Amino acid sequence: MQAFFDVVWDARFALLSGLGMTVLIAALAVLAGTFVGLFVGLALSFARGPLYWLVRIYVDFIRGTPVLVLILASFYILGTVGWKLSAVQAGILALAIFCSSHVGEITRGALGAIPEGQTEAAKSLGLNFVKTFLLVLLPQATRIALPAWVNTAAEIVKASTLLSIIGVAELLLATQEVIARSFMGLPFYFLAGAIYFAVNFGIEQLGKALERRLAIEGR
Amino acid sequence: MGYTLNFGAVWRDIDLLWAGLGMGLLLALVSIAIGAVLGLALSFVLISKSRFRPLATTYVSIFRNTPLLVLILFTYFALPQLGIRLGKLESFIATLALYAGAYLAEVFRGALLSVPVGLSEAGLSLGLRPWKIKLLIVVPIMLRTVLPSLSSTFISLFKDTSLAAAIAVPELTYYARKINNESFRVIEVWLVASLFYVGTCVILAMLLRLAERRLALPR
Numbered sequence: 001m002q003a004f005f006d007v008v009w010d011a012r013f014a015l016l017s018g019l020g021m022t023v024l025i026a027a028l029a030v031l032a033g034t035f036v037g038l039f040v041g042l043a044l045s046f047a048r049g050p051l052y053w054l055v056r057i058y059v060d061f062i063r064g065t066p067v068l069v070l071i072l073a074s075f076y077i078l079g080t081v082g083w084k085l086s087a088v089q090a091g092i093l094a095l096a097i098f099c100s101s102h103v104g105e106i107t108r109g110a111l112g113a114i115p116e117g118q119t120e121a122a123k124s125l126g127l128n129f130v131k132t133f134l135l136v137l138l139p140q141a142t143r144i145a146l147p148a149w150v151n152t153a154a155e156i157v158k159a160s161t162l163l164s165i166i167g168v169a170e171l172l173l174a175t176q177e178v179i180a181r182s183f184m185g186l187p188f189y190f191l192a193g194a195i196y197f198a199v200n201f202g203i204e205q206l207g208k209a210l211e212r213r214l215a216i217e218g219r
Numbered sequence: 220m221g222y223t224l225n226f227g228a229v230w231r232d233i234d235l236l237w238a239g240l241g242m243g244l245l246l247a248l249v250s251i252a253i254g255a256v257l258g259l260a261l262s263f264v265l266i267s268k269s270r271f272r273p274l275a276t277t278y279v280s281i282f283r284n285t286p287l288l289v290l291i292l293f294t295y296f297a298l299p300q301l302g303i304r305l306g307k308l309e310s311f312i313a314t315l316a317l318y319a320g321a322y323l324a325e326v327f328r329g330a331l332l333s334v335p336v337g338l339s340e341a342g343l344s345l346g347l348r349p350w351k352i353k354l355l356i357v358v359p360i361m362l363r364t365v366l367p368s369l370s371s372t373f374i375s376l377f378k379d380t381s382l383a384a385a386i387a388v389p390e391l392t393y394y395a396r397k398i399n400n401e402s403f404r405v406i407e408v409w410l411v412a413s414l415f416y417v418g419t420c421v422i423l424a425m426l427l428r429l430a431e432r433r434l435a436l437p438r
Binding site: 060061063064065066067068069070072073076077079080081082154157158159160161162164165172176179185186189190192193196197200201204 | 280281285286290396405412
């Protein structure tokens, strides 16, 4: 046991920077994915014709492909077509695309759950589409979508482990490097699992707290 | 750019991809079968007042909040240090089944609570024993209400089988990477691999929806 703690202490900077990398990757992917996902959700809800089908195919294609395949494809393909991205950038891009399709579906679901009367009321007040969306629909949709969105964030943290496969030094790869030096697979995989659990459990509890706070009385 | 598409290398090895697809489906099928039994047992503990309930809650929470890749690596690389030595396939199936069990436990728990109490009471009044009421009345009805969630769990487990590539189980992603590394036909191989995944997901979704329609409870 003492030996394990010694190795942990020796590797503390590597492990901490791995954790930092994981948080950074997840945060950037969620941020970019949410931004794009909002527009995806808008298109799924309001667009007609070719734009709708284009976005629909985008979402279904991304959701039908495993994240690992997205990451590998992004990593290998972008380099080949001459877009020089580092492994981290390619990985974040893949996770952001994955996130955008999920946020798109969540947004579509949330917008669809708002009663028609709200839009009609906004129209009767003379609000244009942009104002209707920003002032009437978005605040209500946020409330509905928040729990699922927090879930997606936890999914992204979990999916960020897949970046270890393309050589990004996030927490899992940092852990594996320590294991390769120390041959202590059991305690270190356990440690990594425990850290991921702590992060995601925290996100889950945050989501539940938000849900309780935002719940509308009497619904 | 200067990249011209050439599907020759992929067509030459298309049999590998089909074999990989079959392997992925098989892994998902075995895992969901074991996971469903496990999830059913867990869900009964979750709705009971048994003193094992905190244990079941902890199990579900751990498996839902730890990245699948960490769990897979833990089972395959760390458990042998405890004397539990499993082959690649067995260790992957075990992990995916335990993972599926945690997700299905939550699904089943909600559905068990939604089965009307009157049906259990009817069983009691017929003189059935409690275990018979559960087995013959509650579980069949519950299973028919959760069919949509079971389908979507199966589809996401199928996508999760891509992670088996990380421990060199020969499934679709593993073969795609192999072809990628041998032929450098990067775009072609990942395009075809993701079409395989998307196509399978779409077909599965359609088949399962047909099955749902036949088996769903009449309303």
